[in-house]
Amino acid sequence: MLTASTDVGSSGQWQTIGNRAAITLLNGAIKQQRVSHAYLFTGPNRVGKRTLAIDFARALNCNAQDIAAPGWSDLQPDPPCGQCSACDRIARSNFADVQIITSATQTSKDADPQAAQRRTMLGIDLIKDLQSDAILEPYEGRVKVFIIDEANRMSPDAANALLKTLEEPPSSVHIILTAPSAELVPETIASRCHLVRLRSVPPEAIAEALIEHHSVPQAEAQTLAKMSMGAPGWALAALNDPSLIDARKQSASRIIGVIRADLPDRFDYAFEMTREFRRDRMSALDEIARWLEILRDIAMLQNELNQHIVFGDRIEELSDLANKLTTEDIARATSSAQNTRDALMSNGYPQLAFDAMMLETPTVA
Numbered sequence: 001m002l003t004a005s006t007d008v009g010s011s012g013q014w015q016t017i018g019n020r021a022a023i024t025l026l027n028g029a030i031k032q033q034r035v036s037h038a039y040l041f042t043g044p045n046r047v048g049k050r051t052l053a054i055d056f057a058r059a060l061n062c063n064a065q066d067i068a069a070p071g072w073s074d075l076q077p078d079p080p081c082g083q084c085s086a087c088d089r090i091a092r093s094n095f096a097d098v099q100i101i102t103s104a105t106q107t108s109k110d111a112d113p114q115a116a117q118r119r120t121m122l123g124i125d126l127i128k129d130l131q132s133d134a135i136l137e138p139y140e141g142r143v144k145v146f147i148i149d150e151a152n153r154m155s156p157d158a159a160n161a162l163l164k165t166l167e168e169p170p171s172s173v174h175i176i177l178t179a180p181s182a183e184l185v186p187e188t189i190a191s192r193c194h195l196v197r198l199r200s201v202p203p204e205a206i207a208e209a210l211i212e213h214h215s216v217p218q219a220e221a222q223t224l225a226k227m228s229m230g231a232p233g234w235a236l237a238a239l240n241d242p243s244l245i246d247a248r249k250q251s252a253s254r255i256i257g258v259i260r261a262d263l264p265d266r267f268d269y270a271f272e273m274t275r276e277f278r279r280d281r282m283s284a285l286d287e288i289a290r291w292l293e294i295l296r297d298i299a300m301l302q303n304e305l306n307q308h309i310v311f312g313d314r315i316e317e318l319s320d321l322a323n324k325l326t327t328e329d330i331a332r333a334t335s336s337a338q339n340t341r342d343a344l345m346s347n348g349y350p351q352l353a354f355d356a357m358m359l360e361t362p363t364v365a
């Protein structure tokens with residue numbers, strides 16, 4: 001492996017794995033003092049959107065040097081330094097001027113924290129809290145940063161309220177939205193944000209980061225990197241929770257079973273997935289990601305690209321499906337799974353989305 005070809009950060013202490021183009025763009029904005037008031041970071045699940053937003057918030061508030069001083073960038077390494085109190089506390093979510101807002105963030109109107117945990121949408125109360133905070137001067141940092149995670153889950157009135165802030169942002173406020181794609185955010189919002197697209201990270205870059213920064217043995221790092229399908233967040237989560245690897249294997253077995261099953265069993269599966277989505281949204285979305293991987297593997301086998309398949313341990317069952325299904329079957333099932341994923345991400349009805357997917361998944365004769 002050539003180090004020059006890898007995609008791991010070397011300038012500044014960015015925690016983001018891969019996506020050097022996005023880091024370079026954000027670094028450049030800081031150096032040229034042309035940081036926008038609003039950004040929209042898009043990319044697949046667990047690719048590192050939130051991590052990049054936190055990195056950017058650290059870079060904007062890093063105390064290692066006075067960024068406003070002319071010519072500083074010639075003398076100093078790129079922020080974030082990763083050493084100062086601001087860098088450290090922002091990384092630990094313990095900095096008054098950097099806030100991460102999710103649907104589960106407690107609002108000033110919530111009587112008990114449990115209410116927030118049960119919410120699935122980003123409501124207007126969260127945006128109103130943001131607005132009353134945004135008009136205050138930064139408390140301890142250089143600027144205030146609000147990270148709205150999964151902005152695609154904003155309710156229409158929340159989006160309307162946020163629009164007013166984006167139209168006239170306070171001078172020392174930066175708002176970073178994350179979403180799987182710009183199309184899932186209202187056009188009026190997306191058009192006022194500087195769009196930064198994150199892409200799937202090459203497995204070599206993920207493996208290298210696991211080895212260098214997390215002391216993972218090489219063979220394990222390479223396996224995890226391959227399984228992560230370009231999502232470093234999944235690899236890091238699996239490192240801390242090996243049950244995710246088993247869950248992934250069980251998910252593959254279940255999906256192969258569903259492709260072989262008749263319609264009543266498929267609707268049972270759709271019902272279970274709807275329940276799972278309500279219980280643990282991310283886990284249900286991971287299952288859809290597995291569907292796409294399995295379908296991709298079948299397509300690879302149909303094209304005799306056996307060396308590229310992800311679920312090598314299921315090659316016999318997958319080859320059998322590759323023989324029995326047509327390439328059109330796989331293309332239709334893939335777009336159906338993608339539609340289901342998009343519907344779930346933009347507050348569609350989960351039961352309808354899963355039922356439609358079951359109807360459009362080809363049957364094996």
Ligand SMILES: [Zn+2]
Binds near residue numbers: 061062079080087
């Ligand atoms: Zn710093």
